Amino acid sequence: MRPLTEEESKLVFAKLANFIGKNLIQLIDRPDEPYCFRLHRDRVYYVSEASMRLAISVARPNLVSLGTCFGKFTKSGKFKLQITALDYLAQYAKYKVWIKPNGEMPFLYGNHVLKAHLGRITEDTPEHQGVVVYSMNDIPLGFGVTARSTVDTRKLDPTAILVFHQADVGEYLRDEETLF
Numbered sequence: 001m002r003p004l005t006e007e008e009s010k011l012v013f014a015k016l017a018n019f020i021g022k023n024l025i026q027l028i029d030r031p032d033e034p035y036c037f038r039l040h041r042d043r044v045y046y047v048s049e050a051s052m053r054l055a056i057s058v059a060r061p062n063l064v065s066l067g068t069c070f071g072k073f074t075k076s077g078k079f080k081l082q083i084t085a086l087d088y089l090a091q092y093a094k095y096k097v098w099i100k101p102n103g104e105m106p107f108l109y110g111n112h113v114l115k116a117h118l119g120r121i122t123e124d125t126p127e128h129q130g131v132v133v134y135s136m137n138d139i140p141l142g143f144g145v146t147a148r149s150t151v152d153t154r155k156l157d158p159t160a161i162l163v164f165h166q167a168d169v170g171e172y173l174r175d176e177e178t179l180f
Helices: 006-028 049-055 083-092 101-108
Strands: 035-040 043-048 068-073 079-081 096-099 118-121 130-135 140-146 161-168
Touching: 006 035, 006 043, 006 068, 006 079, 006 083, 006 130, 035 049, 043 049, 068 083, 083 130, 083 140, 083 161, 096 101, 096 140, 101 130, 101 140, 101 161, 130 161
Parallel strands: 096 130
Antiparallel strands: 035 043, 043 068, 068 079, 096 118, 130 140, 140 161
């Protein structure tokens, strides 16, 4: 477990800023206690500083996980957000998409969100922007990247892709051996 290097920090914060924008400051400077990001076995963890100090007494090979896993670095050096970060992304999300009940299952099986499944979308959402996908009952289901802006969405046919799938809560069942 070690602090992120400057290059790693840029990658992580750039990916998070795509989803939560300026709310990134609230993620780090919390009023209750300070939090930080730590790297352990190519995975980035969001952990309180008090827990981090306690974990220092555990040997690295024996430490399985610490705090909340936000994502991991791939072998090519890119940062990939994981579904375990959904609670924080949903809390601070700048742009949101709500899908109809008939679109929930296809999304939870790993498919993209189609225009026909769209219930609501945050106004002025730009193209290629990170969004959190909710059910119509305001339950966060996952996250993705918009394929079109809000203005362009109105002109699309029902089979057009609106949000590219990146992660969903169904991954807890499908990929449980690789999440941690």
